[in-house]
Amino acid sequence: MLTASELADRLTRDAEAVCRHYLSNGHRAGNYWVVGDVANNVGRSLYVHLAGPRKGRWTDAATGQYGDLLDLVREACGLGDFRDIADEARRFLSEPQPKPSSSRSGDTPDYPLGNRPASERARRLLRMTQPLVGTLADSYLRQRAILRASLHPALRFHPSCYYRDLVTGRTTSYPALIAAVTDPVGAVTGVHRTWLDPDGYGKAKVHTPRRALGGLLGNAVRFDFPVHGPVPVMAAGEGLESMLSLVAVMPGMPMVSALTANHLAAFRLPAGCLRLYIAADADAAGRNGIEALSRRAQSLGVLPLVLTPQLGDFNEDLRRLGPDRVTAQLRPQLAPEDALAFLAV
Incomplete structure (x- = not known):
């Protein structure tokens, strides 16, 4: 079975095909694929290198997000567990799929993950969370003198949220403070994740402990x-x-x-x-x-x-x-x- 680094390398070989599949609302401009964001909205904020030493690397100038094509699959599909990300990458690469375990059989979507709407990708992650009160995320905010954060339904806690280091490719999980991003009528369009130190010492000791996912533009x-x-x-x-x-x-x-x-x-x-x-x-x-x-x-x-x-x-x-x-x-x-x-x- 391919490792995370190997999957990323395989995706990089077919960088333009990856972009055409997951970012179909974009277009090629010289040696770049240009699109609005990882949610596949129309625009020019996100660009993916299609050639040269940075082939497969992408950056969203509006949000500061960046990574390789495995990260792009994760963000585009709204996936939190590395097994799900690897499954989706293998599906795209036509790799043999591992047999699904019984514990995950109820989470099979009725449409391809790459076509999952942005609001559903955000709700999928939120469904894995729990109320904030009494959690490590509540304690983190209390350490920052924010004492009544658990009163706000927009804030949730994920006990083991997937994190991938964008430099080394190493994957692990940390507890996380999850904030729901909503539009003017209250529909969830995205989430913001703050990974936390499991021992209660503030944010997780990782390169980027805060990342956003989904449709942020105009929302909050x-x-x-x-x-x-x-x-x-x-x-x-x-x-x-x-x-x-x-x-x-x-x-x-x-x-x-x-x-x-x-x-x-x-x-x-x-x-x-x-x-x-x-x-x-x-x-x-x-x-x-x-x-x-x-x-x-x-x-x-x-x-x-x-x-x-x-x-x-x-x-x-x-x-x-x-x-x-x-x-x-x-x-x-x-x-x-x-x-x-x-x-x-």
Whole structure:
């Protein structure tokens, strides 16, 4: 049976065929295959090298995701277990398939995995998760001074989420914090994974402990967000922990984590929004995302207001300064009616 590295090498030999199968909405442009993202959306953000020393390597400029063609199969099909990824790669390569075990017989899809819709791929991973309360992911967030994360249905826990090192090809599993990415009507379009150290010492000691999967563009992880009706006031930002820190001191205000600066810039504002608070991060990418979202908000008649942390981000503020100082720091940055409605006295 082929190893992970051998499977990746076999896929690389037929790189264009792999792209035409899993990224059929893309096209060849010189020595690259160009498409919107790993969910096979139309666009030009993701490019795959079809020739040269980097043949088979791909990068999504919008999300920062990258890897080889085995990683592409994993992301395109929404697979979490290496056995499933290897099975799909062998199917594509016409390798003999191992006999399915009885424990997995109920998970056979009724359509090819490569054609699985993006929403279903995300839901498939979410079905493997459990509620956050009392788990290692809950403990991880509590260590970051986020004490009530288990109240948010968008956050889940996976006890053994597949992880593949993009450099060495080594595969293993770690517990993970899973966040559901949803569209404006609440449908799951993707997930965000934060792999955790099994002994409880923060994030897993891996090269990329955070990765997104699925359709992020325009969507977000939502907290205290109504599915129906207008949202006159809300807050948006990048990181999960940063936005959860704001939720901790402004309970009840609808908030979203767009996960990256590029996706923050592309976030689709809800109907009826009048004021949009944008949580700042202290880096150039964050500033670009804020400026782009601010311009789009203004064009829609929405007032954008930037919330600035005292330190690097709002989670660092919450951990090092405490909730009282964060509350005092936010009060003059909010409209008076919003400070009265959402900030603790």
